[in-house]
Amino acid sequence: MRERCANTWVCLAITFIGTSIALVGIICWREFILNDKETDARITRENLIKYYPTIYGIYKTNISYEQILLKGANRLTPTTQYFNPNTNCSFDCLPNGGKRISEPDYNRASVYNHACCQSTQVFTTPQFFQNINGVVREILQFNDSKLMIIMPQIFFQEECRQAKHCTGCICHYIDQATSAVVYKPGYTSATAIYISQLEIDIFYLHGCCKCINLIKRAP
Structure with a gap:
């Protein structure tokens, strides 16, 4: 009887050890092998949308990313808040046509004249760009020539110019x-x-x- 009980405990111990080893093996497989497979997913249209949805999710729709950026840039919302300046505000910027640059001027070429500045909307798809630490990085501009799939990363910027002989303010990029x-x-x-x-x-x-106003110092 004692021998049978001993054999039973040995069998249970062996079963427990075998089960534990199997569970450890499954956990290791899930943590390392499976994760490696997920990490090593190839750079494809589907995987870019899956892993970077905020950047490439737009390509799941029929909406043009350029149209979204341009629509937002063209939405001019006049301010409803005012302040009382110490002096009268004016700009002596008179182009050849005799029209003050400070007056609103918008056309289909997306050119804005404001105070001493003229700005133009541009879209860029750079291959290389300098990050905030000054390091040049290569940007992923996905182009699958075999499947004819192009998914560029598009950036909206403004080109800023200052009117000559305009002394009311200095044009700056924000x-x-x-x-x-x-x-x-x-x-x-x-x-x-x-x-x-x-x-x-x-x-x-x-x-x-x-257009940042100049600070006039008292003589």
Whole structure:
């Protein structure tokens, strides 16, 4: 009887050890092998949308990303808030036509004249750009020539110019931070194959063109 009980406990112990080893093996497989397969997903249209939905999700629709950016840039919303300046505000910017630049001027070419500044809306799809730390990064501009699928990362910027002989203000760019998918260090568009070889980085782009008033100091 004792021998049978001992054999039973031995069998239970062996079963428990075998089950534990199997569970550990399954956990390791899920944590390492399965994760490696997910991490090593190839750079494709579907995987870019899956792993970077905020950047590439627009390509699931029929909406043009350029149209969204342009529509937002063309939405001019007049302010409803005012303040009382200490002096009268005016600009002596008279172009050849005799029209003050400070008056609203908008046309189909997306050219804005405001105070001493003239700004133009532009769209760019750069291959290389300098991040906020001054490091040049290669931006992923997906182009599958075999399947004829192009998914560029498009950025909206403004070109800002100052009117000559206009002394009311100085034109400045207001830098705007934006994120983009780039290749990790050590990889390029010619060598990167997997999603794990990509990452997100942050860049400063030329945003809105602002006319900053000059501070006149008393003599």
